Every structure is written in structure tokens, then in C-alpha cells.
Amino acid sequence: MNKTINPDDFRAYSVLEISQMLGVGKTKTREMLDSGILPVTKIGRQYFTSPTSIQDFLKKNIGKELFF
Template structure:
């Protein structure tokens, strides 16, 4: 079984917003991540479950709407 593990740096490449907004999502516990030392990690399965929970289509994602619904 293969696991796709993503670090914070890789999450920055996935999500189309900057490090400050990503840090807010990570620090508030919104994204399904595990803190390992000073870094955060997650895997593809957990991200897919999060997308489904948030009712976000992975192929057409309105991240601004998701971000505003969660953070603000």
C-alpha cells in the first residue's frame, strides 16, 4: 500500500493561497494534519476525506469560498 504524505511545503503547492492563510488553517485545526516537530504532515486519504466533508470538488475548488466559510 502506498501512502502519499504531504508536508507543509507541499500543502503550499496544493492550495492556491499563501503561507499566512495556510498557517491559519493549520493552527486552527481545520485541515486534517499532524504536527511533527515544527512541521505538519497529512496524507492523500485524509485530504480527500476533508474535501468531501467540506463538499469541495477536488477538480474545481473555490478555495476563497472555503477559506472564508472556515476562518471568517
């Protein structure tokens, strides 16, 4: 199922969906989520964010190398 994601759609996203927004694997995404570096709100086991927030994070870190 290939659904279109609204860039301003702030809602719960799975680790897989967040990894696809970032363009990295699920393991690396989990490491980044656990570190608290990503712009997400965690409630229970769910991560709330938006594609715009993820893109803003990537733009803010242009030229930086992030290690995990």
C-alpha cells in the first residue's frame, strides 16, 4: 500500500515510516530515536512527528556528520 503522506501531517509514525523519511535503515533510525536527537514526541511506544519536522531536522544538520 503506497499512500501519500502530507508533509504537515503530525501523527504517529512507525519506525519504518520514519526510516523511510530519513532514507536510512530501521536499526539506525531506532538508534537515533533512542538518542533523542530526532524531532519526535514519544508517547508510550509511539512516535509522533511530521515529514516537515524530519526535513527541517535534516536541513538543520547539513554539513554535519552524525554518528550512532
